[in-house]
Structure formats: structure tokens, C-alpha cells
Amino acid sequence: MIIDAHVHIGKSARLQIEAGADMLVRVADELGFDRIFCTDLTALFYDMFEGNRLLAEEMRRHPDRIIGYASIHSTRFHQAALDELDRCRNDYGMRGLKIYSTPEATIAEPAMIPILEKCVELDFVVLAHTTPQECEFLLGAVPECKFMMAHAGGQPFAKGDWNRAIMAAQRFENLYLETASSTIDTNFLESAVAALGPHKIVFGTDTPLLDPWTQLVKIRQTRLDQQSLDLILGGNIARLAGLSS
Amino acid sequence: MIIDCHAYIGKWPYWPVPDSTGDEVAALAAGAGIDRAVITSTRSLFVSWPDGNQEARQAAAARPERLIAFAVAGPGELSHSLDAHRLELDNTVRGVRLFPQFHTYHLLYEPFVDLLCEQAAALRIPVQLPLRVLMNWGMPMLDLGWMAAIVGRHPATPWILSGLNYFHELRVGLALMRRYPTVYLETSCIQGFDAIRKVVEEVGSDRLLFGTGLPLQNAAAGMAKVCHARISDAGREAVLGGNALRLLKLEDQ
Numbered sequence: 001m002i003i004d005a006h007v008h009i010g011k012s013a014r015l016q017i018e019a020g021a022d023m024l025v026r027v028a029d030e031l032g033f034d035r036i037f038c039t040d041l042t043a044l045f046y047d048m049f050e051g052n053r054l055l056a057e058e059m060r061r062h063p064d065r066i067i068g069y070a071s072i073h074s075t076r077f078h079q080a081a082l083d084e085l086d087r088c089r090n091d092y093g094m095r096g097l098k099i100y101s102t103p104e105a106t107i108a109e110p111a112m113i114p115i116l117e118k119c120v121e122l123d124f125v126v127l128a129h130t131t132p133q134e135c136e137f138l139l140g141a142v143p144e145c146k147f148m149m150a151h152a153g154g155q156p157f158a159k160g161d162w163n164r165a166i167m168a169a170q171r172f173e174n175l176y177l178e179t180a181s182s183t184i185d186t187n188f189l190e191s192a193v194a195a196l197g198p199h200k201i202v203f204g205t206d207t208p209l210l211d212p213w214t215q216l217v218k219i220r221q222t223r224l225d226q227q228s229l230d231l232i233l234g235g236n237i238a239r240l241a242g243l244s245s
Numbered sequence: 246m247i248i249d250c251h252a253y254i255g256k257w258p259y260w261p262v263p264d265s266t267g268d269e270v271a272a273l274a275a276g277a278g279i280d281r282a283v284i285t286s287t288r289s290l291f292v293s294w295p296d297g298n299q300e301a302r303q304a305a306a307a308r309p310e311r312l313i314a315f316a317v318a319g320p321g322e323l324s325h326s327l328d329a330h331r332l333e334l335d336n337t338v339r340g341v342r343l344f345p346q347f348h349t350y351h352l353l354y355e356p357f358v359d360l361l362c363e364q365a366a367a368l369r370i371p372v373q374l375p376l377r378v379l380m381n382w383g384m385p386m387l388d389l390g391w392m393a394a395i396v397g398r399h400p401a402t403p404w405i406l407s408g409l410n411y412f413h414e415l416r417v418g419l420a421l422m423r424r425y426p427t428v429y430l431e432t433s434c435i436q437g438f439d440a441i442r443k444v445v446e447e448v449g450s451d452r453l454l455f456g457t458g459l460p461l462q463n464a465a466a467g468m469a470k471v472c473h474a475r476i477s478d479a480g481r482e483a484v485l486g487g488n489a490l491r492l493l494k495l496e497d498q
Contacts, residue, residue: 187263
């Protein structure tokens with residue numbers, strides 16, 4: 001089973017994206033992906049309530065393929081954000097949280113701590129566009145949270161520093177590295193597995209921002225054994241999100 | 246014939262990279278289904294570009310069926326005359342790469358750059374400008390505005406724009422391709438969704454060059470985006486090697 005843990009749905013002016021659920025499912029079919037974890041771009045960058053509701057509708061249209069992340073676009077909505085996470089879990093059936101951090105609006109701040117505590121309560125896995133340093137701050141506060149560092153350091157704000165991401169994941173038992181990235185550096189995956197074990201790496205593509213074939217092949221065409229690949233390509237996210245049953 | 250237009254030999258100082266010699270890189274390329282790779286030595290970036298050029302030439306001479314050397318040019322010491330480190334271009338040089346981001350000079354205000362571009366235009370030798378060596382945000386980048394300005398200043402020079410990824414980078418590259426028929430685009434850092442098809446739809450397939458960033462980047466991943474791109478078979482063949490054969494004057498080999 002191949003599960004893509006990092007897919008976006010909807011529209012973003014900044015990312016120059018407009019992607020519907022049908023197109024995303026068709027792409028998943030072409031690549032042989034069984035299920036895709038989606039976050040709605042409106043929820044992630046503009047209005048969590050509207051975007052999460054839109055995603056829930058698409059989840060209902062594709063119940064066997066699309067799994068939803070609840071998204072919140074800011075840490076500064078306090079109780080309203082916590083209530084939204086409850087709604088996403090209990091009414092919409094979402095299985096995790098996606099959140100995006102920037103240097104201008106970092107999520108590595110006290111306001112994020114009750115959000116992570118809520119994720120623990122809801123058994124949400126978190127996919128966060130964060131730097132290794134931000135992860136260390138957040139996991140230092142809520143170490144029991146199941147936390148995936150989106151892009152494993154391979155994003156502009158983290159300066160592409162996947163070596164630093166590996167070091168952070170070595171320090172925190174519940175910090176996982178998600179692989180979607182423009183960075184396709186040789187030996188990244190082998191280094192991460194050698195340092196962390198295959199159970200700490202989660203496959204994602206960042207479709208429809210990145211080319212999913214590149215993202216899949218950079219995992220498959222490596223020196224890893226099949227058992228490790230099976231964990232990375234689907235087993236780990238299934239376990240973290242409680243899909244195995 | 247599959248030709249990788251953006252490869253390297255030499256050590257990588259930032260983190261361990263298992264393959265670095267000419268033989269290792271040639272084997273890596275062959276393992277990925279790549280027939281020939283255009284290399285420079287990373288020694289040219291970090292130690293001395295004349296020394297690196299010698300290393301690349303030797304590697305290519307030892308593996309002429311697999312490796313093609315591009316020379317690297319940069320400034321000499323400020324106290325030296327301009328001619329002290331001039332790169333002599335002739336028909337044996339297949340191409341030149343410039344790395345102002347590693348050699349600490351301004352692309353638009355170094356006399357050797359203009360001289361080189363004029364010579365390259367006369368000899369029809371491509372000048373390759375890597376915006377970045379590999380798609381990693383931690384690495385030094387060439388200023389995109391400099392890239393556009395130097396291409397506009399020397400429109401008769403055959404240019405290979407490398408290391409562009411997405412958004413404004415790709416849009417600038419495409420704008421330059423539309424404006425100047427001498428501009429080629431290389432694929433090693435283009436990672437966007439469906440990007441190869443979109444580029445071909447915008448500017449055609451005859452000035453797109455396959456590249457991987459080998460051995461610093463995963464060659465199979467670089468290959469996958471071209472092999473799975475929704476373009477014609479003829480277009481794919483041109484991108485993977487046909488265009489490079491023509492540009493590098495390798496058709497008779």
C-alpha cells in the first residue's frame with residue numbers, strides 16, 4: 001500500500017495552484033497511490049472554517065481515497081481553533097492537523113502549545129511546515145505529540161538543511177520526517193534511515209506543487225530494502241494516523 | 246542517446262556524497278540509463294577553476310564515450326592582469342560554466358565575462374549559468390536578475406540556464422527563451438507539478454535539455470520527471486539527448 005501523506009487541494013494565489021479532488025485522485029491512480037492525505041489551501045492560508053468544510057465535502061465524495069488533515073491558518077485563534085479541531089475530528093472525520101510556519105508568523109510560540117495538546121487528545125498526527133529548530137521548541141513543550149516535519153528540512157525557511165532535520169529527529173522520539181521536497185539530494189534518504197531507522201520517515205509528494213514521479217522515484221530508487229520502503233511509502237503514516245485497522 | 250547536461254565530478258564539501266571521481270560518476274550515470282554526462286569539477290568552484298578544469302579534462306579524456314567536460318571561468322586575483330587567468334576558448338571546448346555565486350564577482354561588471362560571451366558567440370559554444378548547483382536552499386544562488394541581464398546583453402551567445410525551479414524562476418527562464426532563440430533551459434532543478442509538459446507547451450521541446458545534478462542529486466528522480474512527462478515521444482527524445490547532441494556539436498560522434 002502506498003499512501004501519500006502530503007497533498008493539497010483547492011486554490012492558492014501564492015503557490016499558483018488550483019486543484020480539485022477528481023484531478024488529485026486521478027494523479028494518485030496514475031502513480032499507484034492507494035490513499036492521499038489532503039489539506040485544503042484555503043484552510044491553510046486564509047480561512048480554516050471555510051477550507052476545512054470544503055475538504056470535508058471532497059472527503060465524502062472520495063471516502064476510500066482522500067483522508068483529511070484539519071488545517072489552521074494561524075496559531076492566534078485560541079479557543080476557536082481548538083473547537084475547529086474538535087469539529088474536524090468528530091464531524092468531518094479528519095485524522096490529523098496540517099499547519100504552516102513562516103519566519104514572519106512562526107508557529108514556534110506559546111500559542112501553539114494548546115493546539116498540540118488538543119492534537120494529542122484527538123489522536124491527531126501533525127504535519128507541520130517547520131524548521132528543525134521550530135520542531136525542537138514544539139516537541140520540547142509537547143513531546144507526546146506525533147509530529148511530522150514536512151519536507152524534512154528541504155524547504156526555503158529551513159535552508160534545505162536535511163542534515164539538521166535528522167539531528168532534530170534523533171532527539172525526539174515522536175518527531176518524524178516527511179520527504180516531499182524540491183530537494184532530491186543524493187544520499188538524503190539513506191542517511192536519514194541510517195540515523196533514525198525507516199520507521200521515522202514518511203513519504204509525501206506535495207502534489208500539486210511538486211512533480212509526484214520525482215518524489216516517488218527518489219524514495220524507490222535508493223539502496224534501501226523492501227521492508228524499509230514499505231514502511232516509508234505507507235506503513236508509517238498508516239500507523240501514525242491509526243489507519244491499520 | 247541520453248545526455249545529462251548538468252553533472253559534476255569532485256568532492257562535495259557540505260556533506261558526504263558517495264561518488265565523486267570520473268569513473269564513479271560515469272558508472273552512476275550508466276546505472277541511471279544516461280549515456281553521456283557533461284561535467285565540471287567541483288574543485289573549480291571551491292579551490293581553483295584552472296585546477297578544476299584540468300581535472301575535468303582528464304576525467305573526460307579517460308572516459309570520452311561517457312563524459313564531456315565543460316570549462317569553468319572566473320576572475321583571477323585583483324592584482325593580476327585580466328589575461329592572467331583567461332580561459333582560452335577554441336573548438337575543443339564544448340561549453341563553459343560560470344559560478345559568480347561561488348567565485349565572488351558581479352556577473353555584469355567583470356570584463357572577462359563580456360569577452361568570454363563574445364568569444365562563445367563567435368564559436369557557437371554554450372555558456373551555462375547554474376542559478377544553483379543543486380536544488381537545495383542552503384546553497385549559494387546566482388542572482389536571477391543578473392542572469393536575465395547578461396543574457397540580454399549577449400543575445401547571440403548560446404545560453405544554457407540551469408538550476409531554475411518554479412514560480413518566478415521558471416517564468417523568467419521562459420520569458421528569456423521566448424525573447425532569445427539562443428536560450429536553452431536545463432531540467433535538473435525543475436521540480437514543479439507537470440512542469441516539463443507546461444514548459445514544452447510554452448516554448449516547445451527543441452531548447453529543453455535534460456540534466457540531473459549528478460552525483461549530488463538523485464539521477465533516477467531527475468529522469469522520472471522527463472520520462473513520465475505528458476509530451477510526445479519525439480519531444481522526449483529531443484529533451485533527453487537530441488537537443489544536446491545538436492547544441493554541443495556531438496552529432497558526428
